Amino acid sequence: MNPRSQNVLDYPNEHTVFLVWKFKDGPDASEAFRKVSALVINLNKSADVRFPDVKASVVMGIGHDAWLSLGLPQPLPKELHPFTPIAGSKHTAVATEGDLHFHIRSAKQSFCIDAAYNISAILECAADCTVEIHGFRYWDSRSILGFVDGTENPTGESRAYFGMVGDEDPVYKGGSYLFVQKYLHDLKAWRALPESEQERVIGRSKGYDIEMPDDVKPSNSHSALANAGDDRKIVRDNMPFGNVTSNEMGTYFIAYASTFSTVELMLTRMFVGEPEGNYDRILDFSTPHTGTLFFVPTFDMLSDFGG
Helix, strand or coil, X not given: CCCCCCCCCCCCCCEEEEEEEEEXXXXXXXXXXXXXXXXXXXXXXXHXXXXXXXXXXXXXXXXXXHHHHCCCCCCCCCCCCCCCCEECCCCEECCCCCCEXXXXXXXXXXXXXXXXXXXXXXXXXXXXXXXXXEEECCCCCECCCCCECCCCCCCCXXXXXXXXXXXXXXXXXXXXXEEEEEEEXXXXXXXXXXXXXXXXXXXXXXXXXXXXCCCCCCCCCHHHHCXXXXXXXXXXXXXXXXXXXXXEEEEEEEEEECCHHHHHHHHHHHHCCCCCCCCCHHHHCXXXXXXXXXXXXXXXXHHHHCC
């Protein structure tokens, strides 16, 4: 029987709420975790019945330390470990703590808000919410920087191949490695660049989203370094977010992958450079403030966790 996977393969929706929770030192988190595991199953079933046309879903990921402290099955997923910073000569992919991650998405913002409220009602006694991001669809799937985001995403059957664990780790087949980063952009500096120079930073045309030929594309462009090759892809569900008056405009980078090593390779190429020192120029305008690795178990495992 094929495992029932959480909704890691769907595409970004109109509205999204991202939540990261860290367990408190005092209370036993086991009961709250049991309840929230059952709640995630319930929220997804309810969404399928009540809102079949808005593609509403909730995906829960679990961090390495939480996996151990909660006494979840061992051995752990093969590549689930605490994320360690990746430092280049100028920029660093920082590492931050997180025990549970929730990815809530829907074409209706109301669903996202209600789901986040119900999750919070269960967890607030045992955990603190350290990240809450409300993402939105920006024009035709563009980031706040103005370029289409996610063009290199796998499609069709390859989406499951690159996005979910397969037979190489049979106990966790159908699960997924989840890595997230909260980026803030220096929009004043970015918008001071001529459009032609912005295109050289990204490696694609801004208006039509066409990739530059290899003999024209700069070697330090984002599309050149954030791509590890056709045989090593990830499923990106990035969403823009922002507060205009405080100038906190950013991108929530979220990757689902069959192997975390693919994500690590991409980050190394971006931050350290290929070759070393030739880092991704987008980092001169985009700073990561978080970086956390989680594992997304199947619904079957969540059912076991929920009792």
